[in-house]
Amino acid sequence: MIRNNDNISPYQLSMILIMAVIGVGVFNFVQIAAKYGGNDAWIIMLAMGAVHILLAFLLIKLNCRFPGKTFPEYIQQIIGVIPGKILVFLISSYIMLNLAYEVREFTEVAKMFLLPRTPTEILMFALILVCVYVVRGGVESVARLAEITFPILFIPFFLVLLPGFTSLDLTNLLPVGSEIGTKLTRMVPHAPHAFRGIEYILFYIGFMERPQKAYKPVAWGLVFVTGFYTLVSIIVLSAFGAKSATKSIWPLLIYIRNINIPGLFIERLDGIILSLWVVTVFTTIITGFFIVTYSFSKIFNTKEQKQFALPLMIILYYLALQAAGLAELYQWGDWIFKYVSSIFIYVVPVFALVIAALRRLGVKKSEDF
Amino acid sequence: MGLFTRRKMAEKTKDESYKVQSTTSLDENLEKIKLMLTDCEDIIYKEFRVGVEQDLRFTLIFTDGLVDKPFINDSILADLMYHAREISPDAPELKDELYKLVRYGSIPSPELKEIRNLDDAILAILTGDTVMLIDGTANIIVIGTKGWPARGVSEPSTEAVIRGPREGFTETYRFNSALVRRRIRDPRLKLKQMQIGRRSFTDIGMMYIEDIAKPELVKEVKRRLATIDIDAILDSGYIEELIEDNPFSLFPQIKATERPDKVAAALYQGKVAILIDNTPFALIVPATFNAFFHAAEDHYIRWIPATVLRLMRFIAGTLSLIMPALYIAVTSYHPGILPTELVLSIAAAREGVPFPAVIEALILELTFELLREAGVRLPTLIGGVVGIVGGLVIGQAAVEAGIVSPIMVIIVAVTAISSFSIPDYSFSNAFRLFRFLLIFAAGFLGLYGMILGLLLMIGHLVRLKSFGTPYLSPFVSFTASDLKDTFVRLPIFMMKNRPLGIAKDKIRMVNNRGEIKQTKDGYNNGEGADKNDKK
Amino acid sequence: MRIFKIIVILILCAIILTACWDKVEIEDRLFVLGIGIDKAKEEEKSQPTDRYVINFASPIVSALKNGGEETFSTYKTISSIFALGLNQMYERIDKKLSFQHTRVLIFGEDLLKDERLFREVLDAVGRAHDFHRNMYVFAVPGRADEVFKIKPKFTSILAMYVSGIAENNLYQSSIYKMPAYQMYDNLINTEGDTVIPTLRPSKEEAKVSGVGIIKDYKLVGYLDDKDSETLNWLNNSANGGIIAGQHKGVEVPYKYNDFNTKLKLDKVEGDKIYLTYNMEAEGSAEEYIWNQSLLDQKLLDDLEDNLEKIIEERSKSVVDKFQKEFKVDLIGVAEYLRKNHSEIYKAIEKNYESFFESNIVIEIEAKAAIRRVGTIE
Structure with missing residues (x-):
């Protein structure tokens, strides 16, 4: 075989x-961006995208020191086995929270x-069950x-956005760049809201044959993400103006509702x-959930990650049911993404890199870039 | 327990020492063979004596009906019985050299081999060869005399083309290998033969082009075939089920085809073909999702229509999968998606229908599946009648009786037509079954359920592999150049590479279109015309 | 593991077989295509807390199929809260209300004059997930339930008839088209000011003419249909229509199919801001007097001058109405300043209303081009 x-x-x-x-947050994120960034939200998205590309390069650098190893493996090398395991556990708990938030937010939107x-x-259970099936297939699956869902998702998505372009009023973006500084500082704490998920590459690069080759795909991936966010912000802002974009919880969805295609099979x-x-x-769930199961397999030193999928799914399901309602969910989300995410996305990898460099662990210079 | 006995049996059949060795005595050998073939009354034993003194004893054993009798008469019996007499009787060495003389001299047959055990002899007899026992030697001569009534090469009925070769495989393994060989005159085309089936001893041939197919793939196929231990192989379906990666999947992971040109094309792509005796279907591995949407004709007609047809096929495939589910989801859950006028006319059409849309869809879909099944089993002439009765009469009557709505009939009919556009039968079966799953999912959770159902299918496809190749390649494990032969079919001169995921030797052609220079009159004065001529 | 799998499958089967929570067959839905909302009059109230009178129009599906007499039906419900009024309907019908295809939202005059009620209704419709944001909004001078008594002559469904009229604004710019999402945008951006086209019902037909002016969530007045056309010009939303020009005592209809308006800041002088609307119309004149040539540049130039004067005068009068009479900026000045001259806007943002009334000077410059004169010379 x-x-x-x-x-x-x-x-x-x-x-x-x-x-x-890119997760369910896109619906909601434009509102946050418009709230803090006003009509310049799209410029801020661009800037934040650029910063995150640089940050992602740091993460890759960390990975490059330990080719063929994933984060849960080498972190035990960097800070010791037990602290490493604890850290991995914390990260996977955070990712679980993240996923629970994602699942809950989506079910709330879908329910609405x-x-x-x-x-x-039922909505959650059906979704999570399908996820478990795929996650059990391992990293390749x-x-x-x-890979396969990318075109399935984005080609129809852009096609759907197209008919609304005629009704866009780009003057809503004016004036460009006034008070950009204050907007930027207001927006920065909310950056993880949009870019949470980039820490996953810490885990996935370990599965690549040559981690040195990760720079280009990661950069392109983030360019796409940034471009997507920017486009969505521009569309929403120019369709509504910053003021009414902040009024609705899911402005992108409202924009799509407003598109009217007469004379077709589909009206709304x-x-x-x-x-x-x-x-x-x-x-989003699958990519994160695999990391969690994989981390658990490394914590308990088992060969496969499969067996953790079902029990962890039940925990995820339980976590997702905790929020009382949308208001509480968004309150929690704000807190998690503002403080917890920042630690795991920015602080932990950078510290790991510094410690690894100080202790001279791993391969120092990658031979080809 | 089961595993243990199975291994023992396998060892028994393969181990040489278990086989009955022949002896120098003809009587003894003959007795043993007769014992083993007791009550096999289609076996013919022809004993005869040769020589002036008639003291050289021979016995021919063959199966009636499986052999070419005129050939036995003319080329074996005649030669030995008549011509032998013309040899000088007192040649002293004759008796000693009798075996060699017969083996190398006196039988004008192209297929001759010698064996030394009786098990192989019996297998040869049952295969259609003739076994010759000679007194005084333990060597047994097997003469190739296979000749049984066989269906001739005819047009494959399941994969008809408008343009392209009309040859199809037949039930005779040897014809089939020849049909493929005719398309690949390359010494590197290998044909590995084996016999599988402890009782049936079915001939299985594994074909591949040595420097195109990946060695791992060839090894893997060989390994999987070798693990088969079953009493009989009656059709390619047996082999398929026994060697495919995930037999519990709805999707076929091995492609079966009746067309030698398809097999040849697959071999040129670096795939491995398995030919099986007694069936006109050859198997091609690895098979991918993409390949099941391709018809043989795609590469024979011009590329623009081919591309359009292919796109249509993919769209039709998708429609056949989701159409009823989508209809249910939209009408029962989200009527807001449709334009107001359409919603009102659907509602008007459904007025008075007693069932919910799901049940309505299930009733009609089941009816259609029954019709289809009935149509396949019945003779062609009656099959058409069933179509008319079923399609027209039942559809019309059901609508008038108010059991189903006319729009549902349209939906199911379009689904049915779309499902026929998938070229591969077993693959369209997978879609058929998934369609029902989606109908349930949509009836349960609307669009959300339908999408989850589709995601389940995608998740399944993503996990599936066929002989190491991801089932969804080239859409996954993405190589841009492989996408030239997927939804679209680019011109042949643009597809310069073989599929990178499968083939070892990547370069397929050099694009020389540029050399077809157009002069004013359209001719090039024959420059370079003798390029392909033999020097 | 196997037992677990079987249990999961069994549970799933049970769920699938027993529950379809949201399934409502399409013929069991009552598609509400038009809604009219009024403030309840004292004599209508069944309970003292009742505040709204809500009217629905929805098609009778079976009649559409078999051709019955009545193709749509109307319902009336009275309640204290908007959503409650909708839900009370379930006591009277055997179908499920569906607002996903609502095309028309009609407000009565009384409601529009009551800020509290109007804001409540706005919020209810804006928050509801199933309303189509593309539905057209109308105001009725009088009561909205008058509209639901109409039996339209041409279209079998009332709401389609009304929304069809709104879509005619491509040919007749006096019809002001206001989809719900645009109204909400206006209300958010201007904090309570918008225009709502008025619908005037009569016995057999309805007429869309003029607009109602909403200022701070309250109806403060109306413009007639001529002025609503002018408002379309000013807001650069005119798509076609006819202006009656004069040439030597002959009325000449000028049919424009393109009307572009650009706002421009001229200068800031002291505490006054000078703005100019540049209007450019393009179209044809296809009616004069039989046997007299229209294909004459001189004549056309005169006619164009006349048309320009008419456009300018009409625009000026509407601008004056907004500045002096209604004291509300619905002609896009604030929006223009905010977008293009944010520093100026910031300075005047605080008491913009009084500033708009007195310190903004607006000029109109119009250009009308007659490109074609029909098939006769």
Whole structure:
């Protein structure tokens, strides 16, 4: 039997990155961006994208010191076995929270627009169960899934956005760049809200044959993500203006609802988009959930990650049910993304890199760049 | 327990020492063979004596009906019985050299081999060869005399083309290998033969082009075939189920085809073909999702129509999968998606229908599946009648009786037509079954359920592999150049490489289109015309 | 593990077989295509807390199929809260209300004059997930339930008839088209000011003419249909229509199919801001007097001058109405300043209303081009 070689290609890496970062948050994120960034939210998105590309390079640098190893493996080398395991556990708990938030947010949106009477539990359970099935297939399945869902998701998405372009009023973006400084400082704490998920590459690069090849795909992936966010911000802002964009909780969705295509089979597109959006939630969960199961397999030193999928799924399900309602969920989300995410996205990897450098662990210089 | 006995049996059949060795005595050998073939009354034993003194004893054993009798008469019996007499009787060495003389001299047959055990002899007899026992030697001569009534090469009925070769495989293994060999005159085309089936001893041939197919793939196929231990192989389906990666999947991971040109094309791509005796279907591994949407004709007609047809096929495939589910999801859950006028006319059409849309869809889909099944089993002439009765009469009557709505009939009909556009039968079966799953999912959770159902399918496809190749390649494990032969079919001169995921030797052609220079009159004065002529 | 799998499958089967929480078959839905909302009059109230009178129009599906007499039906419900009024309907019908195809939202005059009620309704419709944001909004001078008594002559469904009229604004710019999302945008951006086209019902038909002016969530007045056309010009939303020009005592209809307006800041002098609307119309004149040539540049130039004068005068009068009479900026000045001259806007933002009334000087410059004169010379 030809064994799974458990490798992912550079292209798959960038797909994983894109699908992990772009989640259900897009619906809501534009509102936050418009709230803090006003009509310059799109410029701020661009700037933050550029910063995050640089940050991602740091993460890759860390990985390059330990080729062929994933974060849970080398962190035990860097800060010792037990502290390493504890850190890995913390990170996976954080990712679990993150995923629970994602699942809950999506089910709330879906409940609002698609299935108002179906119990939340059923909506979640059905989604999570399908996720477990894929995660049990291992890293190759996750990578291939990200790869195949990318065109399935984005081609129809852009096609849906197109008919609304005629009604856009780009003058709503004016004036460009006034008080950009204060807007930027107000926006920075909320950056993880948009870019959470880039820390996943710490785990996934370990599955690449040559981590040195990760720079380009990661950069392209983030360029796509940034471009996507920028485009969405521009569309929403120019359709509504900053003021009314902040009024609705899911401005992108409202924009899509306003698109009217007379004389076609489809009149309203929000149902279509929401059901397409199941796909991105799905991939976001899968890419994160695989990391969690994989981390657990490293914590308990088991060979496979499969057996953790089901029990962890039940925990995820339980976590997702905790928030009382949308208001509480968003409150928690704000807190998690402002403080907890920042630690795990920015602080931990940078510290790990510094400690590794100080202790002279791993390969120092990568031979080819 | 089961595992243990199975291994023992396997060892028994393979181990040489278990086989009955022949002896120098003809009587003894003959007795043993007769014992083993007791009550096999289609076996013919022809004993005869040769020589002036008629003291050289021979016995021919063959199966009636499987052999070419005129050939036995003319080339074996005649030669030995008549011509032998013309040899000088007192040649002293004759008796000693009798075996060699017969083996190398007196039988004008192209296929001759010698064996030394009776098990092989019996297998040869049952295969259609003739076994010759000679008194005084333990060597047994097997003469190739296979000749049984066989269906001739005819047009494959399941994969008809408008343009392209009309040859199809037949039930005879040897014809089939020849049909492929005719398309690949390359010494590197290898044909590994084996016999599988402890009782049936079915001939299995594994074909591949040595420097194109990846060695790992060839090894893997060989390994999987070698693990088969079963009493009989009756059709390619047996082999398929026994060697595919995930037999529990709805999707076929091995492609079966009746067309030698398809097999040859697959071999040129670096795939491995498995030919099986007694069936006109050859197997091609690895098979991918993409390959099941390709018809043989795609490469024979011009590339623009081919591309359009292919796109249509993919769209039709998708439609056949999701159409009823989508209809249910939209009408029962999200009528807001449709334009108001359409919603009102659907609602008007459904007025008075007693069932929910899911049940309505299931009723009609099941009816359609029944019709389809009935149509396949019945003779062609009656099959058409069933179509008319089923499609027209039942559809019309059901609508008039108010059991189903006319729009549902349209939906199911379009689904049915779309499902026929998938070229591969077993693959379209997978879509058929998934369609029902999606209908349930959509009836349960609307669009959300339908998308989850589709994601489940994608998740399954993503996990699936066929002989080490991801099932969804080249859409996953992405190589841009492989996408030239997927939804689209680019001109042949643009597809310069073999599929990178499968082939070892990547370069397929050099694009020389540029050399077809157009002069004013359209001719090039024959420059370079003798390039392909033999020097 | 196997037992676990079987249990999961069994549970799933049970769920799938028993529950379809949201399934409502399409023929069991009552598609509400038009909603009219009024303030309840004292004599209508069944309970003293009742505040709204809500009217629906929805098609009778079976009649559409079999051709019955009545193709749509109307319902009326009275309640204290908007959503409650909708839900009370379930006591009277055997179908499920569906607002996903609502095309028309009609407000009565009384409601628009009551800020509190109007804001409540706005919020209810804005928050609800199933309303189509593309539905057209109308105001009725009088009561909205008048509209629901119309039996339209041409279109079998009332709401389609009304929304169809709104879409005619491509040919007749006096019809002001206001989709709900645009109204909400206006209300958010200007904090309570918008225009709502008025719908005037009569026995057999309705007429969209003029607009109602909403200032701080309250109806303060109306413009007639001529002025609503002018408002379309000023807001650069005119798509086509006819202006009656004069040439030597002959009325000449000028049919424009393109009307572009650009706002420009001229200068800031002291505490006054000078703005100019540049209007450019393009179209044809296809009616004069039989046997007299229209294809004459001199004549056309005169006609164009006349048309320009008419456009300028009409625009000026509407601008004056907004500045002096209604004291509300619905002609896009604030928006223009905010976007293009944010520093100026910031300075005057605080008491913009009084500033708009007295310190903004608006000029109109119009250009009308007659490109074609029909098939006769």
